[in-house]
Amino acid sequence: MSNDRPTQEEVLRRAVARAHRAPSVHNTQPWIWELRDDSLELFADPDRMVSVADPSGRQMVISCGAALHHAQIALSELGYDTTVARFPDTDDAFHLATLTVRPVTFPDQRNRTLAEAVATRRSDRRPLGPLSHDEIQTLVSSLPSDAVSASVLSEDGGELVREASELAVRERAGDDRYHRELHWWSGHYRLFEGVPRSALPPLAKRGSVPSGREFPAGTLEPARDVPDQANLLVLSTPGDTALDWLRCGEAMSALLLTAAVTRLGACPITHVTELEDSRALVREATEQAGETLRFPQVIIRAGERLVPGLPPETGRRPVEEILRVRVTGTR
Numbered sequence: 554m555s556n557d558r559p560t561q562e563e564v565l566r567r568a569v570a571r572a573h574r575a576p577s578v579h580n581t582q583p584w585i586w587e588l589r590d591d592s593l594e595l596f597a598d599p600d601r602m603v604s605v606a607d608p609s610g611r612q613m614v615i616s617c618g619a620a621l622h623h624a625q626i627a628l629s630e631l632g633y634d635t636t637v638a639r640f641p642d643t644d645d646a647f648h649l650a651t652l653t654v655r656p657v658t659f660p661d662q663r664n665r666t667l668a669e670a671v672a673t674r675r676s677d678r679r680p681l682g683p684l685s686h687d688e689i690q691t692l693v694s695s696l697p698s699d700a701v702s703a704s705v706l707s708e709d710g711g712e713l714v715r716e717a718s719e720l721a722v723r724e725r726a727g728d729d730r731y732h733r734e735l736h737w738w739s740g741h742y743r744l745f746e747g748v749p750r751s752a753l754p755p756l757a758k759r760g761s762v763p764s765g766r767e768f769p770a771g772t773l774e775p776a777r778d779v780p781d782q783a784n785l786l787v788l789s790t791p792g793d794t795a796l797d798w799l800r801c802g803e804a805m806s807a808l809l810l811t812a813a814v815t816r817l818g819a820c821p822i823t824h825v826t827e828l829e830d831s832r833a834l835v836r837e838a839t840e841q842a843g844e845t846l847r848f849p850q851v852i853i854r855a856g857e858r859l860v861p862g863l864p865p866e867t868g869r870r871p872v873e874e875i876l877r878v879r880v881t882g883t884r
């Protein structure tokens with residue numbers, strides 16, 4: 554009699570392939586997974602850090618947090634419960650998590666739905682329509698833990714974010730290193746990494762989403778020429794440590810996948826939290842919304858898609874480049 558159940562190693566490999574679809578800053582994919590005999594390990598890859606925009610590695614760790622959440626829901630869909638130890642090695646700051654798994658009889662239906670949405674989630678930089686009250690509630694309640702909160706900005710808060718965005722653009726204007734780094738990672742046709750031109754709006758349409766990062770010009774047509782009416786949700790944490798960043802990435806992943814399940818458009822925005830002056834304006838916006846957590850990390854712009862169809866899928870490096878296998882007993 555044949556046993557069709559995949560081995561644990563096969564299951565972990567499938568989960569890594571799913572997790573590789575996670576969003577990451579400039580599509581840098583700054584993660585390395587290591588398969589061990591009885592665990593799956595997640596490491597940040599500092600060689601893929603955007604060191605001008607993100608000198609502390611905050612966005613690198615947030616990106617890895619998103620991959621960590623993607624892996625957990627993928628494992629759940631495959632019929633496994635996951636236990637996660639975050640920062641398991643005090644001597645290695647890049648060792649972000651150890652995942653151990655055990656089979657379950659009844660996979661979690663919610664996670665299964667989220668896992669299916671991995672394939673249709675995209676960063677959508679087109680103008681979007683406003684969310685309904687219920688849609689906002691669904692997104693806010695998707696966060697997996699109290700370690701991260703989502704504040705929904707009012708119109709005044711949105712105005713502060715636009716000010717923050719203009720301030721960040723002004724402060725970066727003479728920063729050649731920032732612009733060189735941004736152009737290295739975006740606006741071209743590389744297949745496996747970076748933000749392709751096809752995912753970015755053309756220059757003439759950039760103004761229609763005033764809170765967005767100014768990437769090089771692209772070819773993504775908004776299809777309907779309307780002003781952006783998306784809602785802004787700010788993810789904040791109580792501290793600004795690597796653990797806060799990792800948790801923030803996990804929460805961001807849950808929120809973005811929930812948006813994908815409900816066929817909403819969504820995109821992370823971080824140029825406004827990279828520099829202290831603009832981050833202070835974002836903090837002011839969250840305080841206006843009643844937020845008590847002090848550290849805004851990522852803004853999620855979310856709204857109704859105004860045209861059918863998804864933005865194009867962005868590329869990923871081959872899984873062999875981000876997955877290594879450590880066999881016990883070998884050197």
Ligand SMILES: Cc1cc2nc3c(=O)[nH]c(=O)nc-3n(C[C@H](O)[C@H](O)[C@H](O)COP(=O)(O)O)c2cc1C
Nearest residue numbers: 576577578579580612675676766821822823824867
């Ligand atoms: C930590 C983080 C920061 C990001 N910052 C921005 C940003 O400021 N502006 C933007 O348009 N997209 C931003 N993104 C989205 C990435 O560019 C996007 O995830 C990546 O290009 C892969 O594309 P995909 O999300 O469609 O798979 C960010 C994503 C992450 C995880």
